[in-house]
Structure formats: C-alpha cells, structure tokens
Amino acid sequence: MTRIIAGTARGARLVVPRAGTRPTSDRVRESLFGALESADAIVGARVLDLYAGSGALGLETLSRGATSADLVEHGREAASVVRRNAATVAKAGAPSARVHQSTVRSFLLRASGPYDLVFSDPPYDLDDEAMTADLVTLAPLLAPDALVIIERAQRSTPPDLAAAGLELIREKAYGDTALWWAEPTPATESSQPEAESQSR
Known part of the structure; x- marks a missing residue:
C-alpha cells in the first residue's frame, strides 16, 4: 500500500x-x-507513465495539476490495479487517467502525443536493446520541451539517450535506484535567415 503524496488527492x-x-x-x-514542481513541470502537463505498475507516478501528477495522463501497463493483474487506483484518485477530485493494458512498444506505435512529461520505469530485467528501442519509438511523441524521467537499477547500463535524440540533463542515485532526466536535443539551427536574405 502506498499513498498520493500531495495535491487534490493527497493521502489517497x-x-x-x-x-x-x-x-x-x-x-x-x-x-x-x-x-x-521546482522545475514547473507538472501543472498543465500531458503525462505518459510507461510500465506503470501501480500507476503511482502518473496518478501523482494528476493530483498535482497535470492535465492528462496515459498509464501503460502490460500485466493483466497490474493493469486492473492501475484502473482501481485511477478510480480512487478521480474520486478524490483529480482528473481521470486513461489506463492502457498494452506492451509499451505497441502503445507507442499507435499513440499520438505530444507528451510534456514521461516516466519510464521498466523492469530491471528489460535488456538494453529493448530499452533503447522504446526510447526511439517514444521520441516522435515528445513535445519540444518535454522531460523524460527514466528509472533503473543503479548497476544498470545508462540508457542510450543519444539514439533517441535525447540529452541528459540530470542524474541522481538513491541507493540501488537511479534516475536519469532527459530532454529532446534542440533541433539544429536552420538556414532560414540566409534564405531570406537571398530572396530580397
């Protein structure tokens, strides 16, 4: 048993x-x-919670002011738990979450986005190649200023962010747990000014 920490559904x-x-x-x-919250990354955000487990991360954002949240969980029992938790949080006054019983890859291939805040908390036994493939599939669904939070074991290989067009902005370890914060790599400056000068 765990609880929502803060916001509309605090204590749920x-x-x-x-x-x-x-x-x-x-x-x-x-x-x-x-x-x-210090980064002002939650209020109004469109949130995606991959490998949702209990849904605690995505549901916490709804309690704190996120606009919407898609929670993706493949396991049948876990997805059922996520739906129950989403109903609990909605009953407490937060927006309703959309719960998807699906593999992450299948969901990402049919999702439309864009997402402002993404949590990816895969099982520790997910191999590095699958982890990278998920990030590559996620990349087109991100808003330009999106934040992606990846949680893995501290001993795991760091995620291959560059392959997905992401760059690391923060890394923090909590015992055996590590969090990587990433954002889309800024697009290369176009040559528009030069083109405009030639057209004059």
Whole structure:
C-alpha cells in the first residue's frame, strides 16, 4: 500500500500489485516530485507513465495539476490495479487517467502525443536493446520541451539517450535506484535567415 503524496488527492491510498512490478519508493517519489514542481513541470502537463505498475507516478501528477495522463501497463493483474487506483484518485477530485493494458512498444506505435512529461520505469530485467528501442519509438511523441524521467537499477547500463535524440540533463542515485532526466536535443539551427536574405 502506498499513498498520493500531495495535491487534490493527497493521502489517497493506492494498491500495489502483488507481484511482477517494482514500485518506486516513497523516498524517491518525494524527491522526484519536489524537483519536478521546482522545475514547473507538472501543472498543465500531458503525462505518459510507461510500465506503470501501480500507476503511482502518473496518478501523482494528476493530483498535482497535470492535465492528462496515459498509464501503460502490460500485466493483466497490474493493469486492473492501475484502473482501481485511477478510480480512487478521480474520486478524490483529480482528473481521470486513461489506463492502457498494452506492451509499451505497441502503445507507442499507435499513440499520438505530444507528451510534456514521461516516466519510464521498466523492469530491471528489460535488456538494453529493448530499452533503447522504446526510447526511439517514444521520441516522435515528445513535445519540444518535454522531460523524460527514466528509472533503473543503479548497476544498470545508462540508457542510450543519444539514439533517441535525447540529452541528459540530470542524474541522481538513491541507493540501488537511479534516475536519469532527459530532454529532446534542440533541433539544429536552420538556414532560414540566409534564405531570406537571398530572396530580397
């Protein structure tokens, strides 16, 4: 059992799936959301929570003012738990989350975006190649100023952000858990000014 930390649904109790997921610890969530609020990254955001588990990350953003949240979880039992938790948070006054029982890749291939804030908290046993493929598939769905938060084991290989056109802006470890913050790499400056001067 865990709880929503702050916002409209503060204190709402969330159920955690019995097996097959790895909930983000309260300590990590408190630190993460404190930093996200300081960066003004939550209010009004369109949020995507991949490998949602209990849905705690995406639901926390709705409680704190996010506009919408898509929660993606493949496991049948876990997806059922996410739906229950989403109903609990909506009952407390937060916006309703959209829950998708799907693999991450399948969802990303049919999603439209754009997303402002994305959480990717894959199972520790997800291999590096699959992790990179997910990020590459995610990239076209990101808003230009989006934030992507990736959670993995501290001992894991760092995500290949460059392959997805992302750049690292922050990295922080909490015991065995590591968080990587990334954002889309700025587009290369176009030659528009030069073209305009030639047309005069």
